[in-house]
Amino acid sequence: MNDSLGTTGLILNEPLLWEKGKAGRCGFSLPKRDVDPCPLEPELVGHGPDFPDLSEVDVVRHYTRLSQWNFGVDTGMYPLGSCTMKYNPKTNERQASLPGFSGAHPLIPESLCQGILQMMAELEAYLAEITGMDAATLQPAAGAHGELTGMLLIHAWHRKRGGQRTRIIVPDTAHGTNPASVTLCGYRPVPVVSNDRGILSAEAVAAVMDEDTAGIMITNPNTLGLFEEGILEIARIVHAKGGLVYCDGANMNAVMGVVKMGKIGVDVMHLNLHKTFSTPHGGGGPGSGPVCVKKDLEPFLPVPRIVKREGRFALDHDRPDSIGRLQAFYGNVGVMLKAYSYIRAMGPEGLKKASQMAVLNANYLKEMLKTTLHLPYDRPCMHECVFTDKFQAPHHVTTLDMAKRLMDYGFHPPTVYFPLVVAGAIMMEPTETESKEDLDNYIAAFEAIAEEAKTEPGLLRHAPRKCKVRRLDETAAARKPCLAG
Amino acid sequence: MRYLPHTDEDIESMLQAVGVHHPDDLFSSIPRDCRLKEGLNLPEPMTEWELNDHMDALAGRMPGPGHRAFVGAGRYEHFIPASVSYLLSRSEFVTSYTPYQPEMSQGTLQAIYEYQTLAARLLGMEVATASHYDGATALAESLLMAVRITGRKRVALSSLIHPLYRQTVQTYFAPTGYEVVELPYLPNGTHDLSSLSRLDDLAGAAVQSPNFFGVIEDLQKAGEEIHKTGALFISCFTEALAYGLLKSPGTLGADIVCGEGQSLGIPLSYGGPGLGIIATGRAHMRKLPGRLVGKTTDLEGRLGFVLTLATREQHIRREKATSNICTNNSLCALAAVMYMASLGKTGMRELALLNHDKAEYLKMRLREAGFDIPFERPTFNEFVVRFAKGFEKTRKRLLDRRIVPGLAIGHFYPELSDHYLLCVTETKSREAMDAFVREVAA
Numbered sequence: 001m002n003d004s005l006g007t008t009g010l011i012l013n014e015p016l017l018w019e020k021g022k023a024g025r026c027g028f029s030l031p032k033r034d035v036d037p038c039p040l041e042p043e044l045v046g047h048g049p050d051f052p053d054l055s056e057v058d059v060v061r062h063y064t065r066l067s068q069w070n071f072g073v074d075t076g077m078y079p080l081g082s083c084t085m086k087y088n089p090k091t092n093e094r095q096a097s098l099p100g101f102s103g104a105h106p107l108i109p110e111s112l113c114q115g116i117l118q119m120m121a122e123l124e125a126y127l128a129e130i131t132g133m134d135a136a137t138l139q140p141a142a143g144a145h146g147e148l149t150g151m152l153l154i155h156a157w158h159r160k161r162g163g164q165r166t167r168i169i170v171p172d173t174a175h176g177t178n179p180a181s182v183t184l185c186g187y188r189p190v191p192v193v194s195n196d197r198g199i200l201s202a203e204a205v206a207a208v209m210d211e212d213t214a215g216i217m218i219t220n221p222n223t224l225g226l227f228e229e230g231i232l233e234i235a236r237i238v239h240a241k242g243g244l245v246y247c248d249g250a251n252m253n254a255v256m257g258v259v260k261m262g263k264i265g266v267d268v269m270h271l272n273l274h275k276t277f278s279t280p281h282g283g284g285g286p287g288s289g290p291v292c293v294k295k296d297l298e299p300f301l302p303v304p305r306i307v308k309r310e311g312r313f314a315l316d317h318d319r320p321d322s323i324g325r326l327q328a329f330y331g332n333v334g335v336m337l338k339a340y341s342y343i344r345a346m347g348p349e350g351l352k353k354a355s356q357m358a359v360l361n362a363n364y365l366k367e368m369l370k371t372t373l374h375l376p377y378d379r380p381c382m383h384e385c386v387f388t389d390k391f392q393a394p395h396h397v398t399t400l401d402m403a404k405r406l407m408d409y410g411f412h413p414p415t416v417y418f419p420l421v422v423a424g425a426i427m428m429e430p431t432e433t434e435s436k437e438d439l440d441n442y443i444a445a446f447e448a449i450a451e452e453a454k455t456e457p458g459l460l461r462h463a464p465r466k467c468k469v470r471r472l473d474e475t476a477a478a479r480k481p482c483l484a485g
Numbered sequence: 486m487r488y489l490p491h492t493d494e495d496i497e498s499m500l501q502a503v504g505v506h507h508p509d510d511l512f513s514s515i516p517r518d519c520r521l522k523e524g525l526n527l528p529e530p531m532t533e534w535e536l537n538d539h540m541d542a543l544a545g546r547m548p549g550p551g552h553r554a555f556v557g558a559g560r561y562e563h564f565i566p567a568s569v570s571y572l573l574s575r576s577e578f579v580t581s582y583t584p585y586q587p588e589m590s591q592g593t594l595q596a597i598y599e600y601q602t603l604a605a606r607l608l609g610m611e612v613a614t615a616s617h618y619d620g621a622t623a624l625a626e627s628l629l630m631a632v633r634i635t636g637r638k639r640v641a642l643s644s645l646i647h648p649l650y651r652q653t654v655q656t657y658f659a660p661t662g663y664e665v666v667e668l669p670y671l672p673n674g675t676h677d678l679s680s681l682s683r684l685d686d687l688a689g690a691a692v693q694s695p696n697f698f699g700v701i702e703d704l705q706k707a708g709e710e711i712h713k714t715g716a717l718f719i720s721c722f723t724e725a726l727a728y729g730l731l732k733s734p735g736t737l738g739a740d741i742v743c744g745e746g747q748s749l750g751i752p753l754s755y756g757g758p759g760l761g762i763i764a765t766g767r768a769h770m771r772k773l774p775g776r777l778v779g780k781t782t783d784l785e786g787r788l789g790f791v792l793t794l795a796t797r798e799q800h801i802r803r804e805k806a807t808s809n810i811c812t813n814n815s816l817c818a819l820a821a822v823m824y825m826a827s828l829g830k831t832g833m834r835e836l837a838l839l840n841h842d843k844a845e846y847l848k849m850r851l852r853e854a855g856f857d858i859p860f861e862r863p864t865f866n867e868f869v870v871r872f873a874k875g876f877e878k879t880r881k882r883l884l885d886r887r888i889v890p891g892l893a894i895g896h897f898y899p900e901l902s903d904h905y906l907l908c909v910t911e912t913k914s915r916e917a918m919d920a921f922v923r924e925v926a927a
Binding site: 014016017018021023024025026027028029030031033034035036037038040041044045046048049050051052053054056058059060062063064066067068069070071072073074075078080083085086087088089091093094095096097098099100101102103104105106107108109111112113114115116118119126129130141142143144145147148151152155176177179180181182183184185186187188189226227229231232255256257258259260263264272274278280281282283284285286287302323324325326327328329330331332333334335337341343344345346347348349350351352353354356357359360361363364367368379380382403404407412413415418432433434435436438462464467468469470471472473474476477478481482483484485 | 486488489490491495496498499500502503504508509511512513514515516518519520521524525526527528529530531533536537539540541542543544545546547548549550552554556558559560562564566568570571572574575576577578579580581582583584585586587588589590591592593595596597598599601602603605606607609611612613615616618619620621622629647649650652653655656657659660661662701728729730731732733736745752753754755756757758759770776777778779780781782783784785787789790791793794795796798799800801802803804805806808809810811812813814815816817819822823825826827828829830831832833834835836838839841842843845846863884887889892911912914915916
């Protein structure tokens with residue numbers, strides 16, 4: 001490896017917001033007062049919030065400096081497993097901020113909002129086509145919100161059929177949100193252990209599936225980056241006992257144009273527009289978690305539904321079997337606009353190629369790194385692969401140490417210690433938007449770190465050294481929480 | 486495709502490294518009968534320029550600049566400084582993930598810590614979470630939090646909480662077995678809590694101020710009545726700017742404060758994304774749903790920030806978590822803190838006053854024009870007006886001129902047909918209000 005990407009550069013210290021400013025400054029152009037003051041009853045009036053007074057320059061410098069302490073996809077490779085940190089196209093930002101969209105109030109008459117309703121109706125249709133399902137709702141605000149929606153749909157479907165059930169099967173390779181979403185809906189998660197090949201066996205599902213189990217929540221491809229090969233048989237087993245199959249579609253980036261979940265036994269699934277469909281993650285949202293369903297579940301979808309009547313789009317609230325509303329309005333429209341733009345820019349072949357290249361990149365990393373890092377499941381992977389720190393254990397170097405050291409080399413670390421089924425997991429998802437050169441640099445960085453683990457393990461244990469701060473004390477933060485200044 | 490960097494040569498050499506001949510072979514672990522034989526039926530790709538034209542055309546079928554909507558009801562049109570929009574588009578903020586690796590995410594983490602602080606100060610509380618999806622889900626999660634804290638199984642909602650928030654709560658509570666009771670309202674447009682004392686096993690009771698009719702509620706009295714039942718007092722809001730002027734819910738005894746922060750620098754965007762806010766006292770912080778950022782130090786004793794109290798959360802606690810929330814609305818919280826910082830204490834107060842005074846101006850003009858203002862109690866920037874029967878025709882005429890004369894609330898409150906909820910923010914000039922009154926009186 002030539003010069004490492006990671007270097008030091010001048011970034012500036014910056015105090016907390018309220019340590020700056022002076023009373024009487026304002027960074028906001030207050031509109032002219034063209035009406036007379038009209039005092040409110042004094043007992044209703046408070047002292048006003050204790051905010052610092054800052055000028056526009058104060059605020060701009062403050063947040064510009066803070067931004068420089070952050071690392072994003074635009075900065076460099078961000079191979080967080082199960083997060084699909086692909087490039088976020090800039091044209092999408094332009095489209096979402098068009099004043100016609102960003103300035104639209106959600107309660108103005110539908111006749112005035114045909115453009116946005118058309119976009120939403122088309123996006124629903126595209127997502128249904130990509131997943132092979134019959135209908136979609138865009139209302140859920142994020143992946144976990146989509147999971148909750150899916151669970152509520154399954155709950156409502158069983159209730160309508162007259163027999164409520166109490167359990168949902170959740171494999172040990174599931175995202176942490178899955179069991180939490182199940183519980184929020186009043187179900188009890190029933191764990192199932194994946195087999196020695198890292199996937200679910202149909203027998204394990206058959207052993208727990210019964211007529212008190214509402215269904216299964218399966219992540220496919222799963223969090224080990226493996227396709228659940230037994231899905232057809234598993235779906236058959238679940239359906240035979242009157243259950244439904246939910247697919248966590250967070251990993252859909254592996255199989256666009258390759259597999260339609262609706263054709264392989266899935267009844268309901270969610271997608272993460274902020275993963276598969278290129279909308280930026282914003283340091284933790286806003287995302288969007290649309291839910292796609294088969295025909296039988298359509299009557300239960302959240303209200304309002306977008307419908308087309310006599311050539312005009314409208315919002316239909318009259319759905320007696322609907323689970324209701326998942327949030328006040330129609331979902332994160334600002335995010336939908338970006339995903340819509342992405343699908344229109346990519347087209348059918350582009351989406352398929354994105355999945356192919358995502359899988360190619362992951363398999364390439366897997367092959368190139370498997371002598372450097374221990375690979376617990378050595379078989380073709382989908383969009384991500386999982387290593388461990390087993391080879392480094394003799395040097396008393398952990399997954400966390402390697403992750404922190406990777407920062408010094410200029411890369412965001414992979415997901416660490418997840419999935420839980422693999423001890424010391426290092427879960428890498430390069431995505432399709434990384435070039436071969438970027439991958440080769442990343443591989444070289446990991447090789448160099450593995451070498452350091454043998455020769456200078458202290459470099460790893462005390463990493464990072466080139467970030468704004470050194471390793472942070474998370475234990476102290478939790479023991480004596482200070483959540484506001 | 487410009488987002489995909491692979492050349493044919495790259496693909497060739499990478500396939501070779503992986504040991505397969507064709508990209509399709511990469512999917513050999515997927516059983517053949519699971520794989521698609523046909524392509525996706527989607528529109529053909531557009532160039533960047535075709536996409537611009539297409540999206541411009543869609544945006545052209547929206548009201549666009551120049552329309553005047555006197556509508557609030559949970560989403561409020563406020564001016565957003567260019568500085569906020571520009572700062573918020575810094576791609577270091579936009580293109581990062583949830584800050585799991587704090588050393589590389591100090592920008593997001595300090596900004597969220599600052600947001601938590603200013604949100605807590607605005608509401609008069611000690612702790613605010615990093616963000617939730619929107620005001621409605623924040624209310625639902627606050628009520629579930631009250632159930633967790635008290636171990637009781639019933640919650641009560643004022644019927645003057647935003648109707649769409651109440652519908653969301655019903656959705657969240659439907660499968661839980663916990664009961665949701667709705668409380669009536671008084672003829673003066675304020676909540677009626679007199680039936681509370683007859684409700685046992687009450688975990689929490691939620692009221693909204695300013696309420697859905699825009700009326701400012703007596704929160705102190707509400708808190709006293711709710712606390713008599715042993716339940717938690719949950720104070721909800723849809724218009725965060727109101728607390729630039731009004732006494733904060735925290736100073737009036739609220740145990741949990743929740744609501745919508747869209748007013749704080751976030752565009753309308755047809756209702757989403759918004760910003761769900763939940764705040765409480767330190768006593769209940771470990772029962773909070775969602776992410777929290779806390780202060781700590783690094784190896785060398787320097788100040789830094791991390792996600793903390795993660796043992797409440799789904800990725801650690803799985804089915805025992807306080808919520809399933811993972812991705813929240815972080816960037817919206819960043820917009821809010823940039824906006825609050827831009828206004829400052831002085832600006833928040835002046836802007837809130839301006840909203841109040843402008844709404845009072847329109848109220849006065851409508852009253853002069855002979856319209857009935859049914860609820861006399863003080864309001865902030867929204868109020869209810871009763872237009873004459875047959876107003877529907879006038880409304881259509883106004884809509885044709887791209888003026889939206891408030892929201893008809895008879896759909897939510899059948900006893901209030903002909904009643905409209907109007908909203909006036911700083912974006913409405915006196916001239917625009919005068920023109921509006923002329924139009925509706927014509």
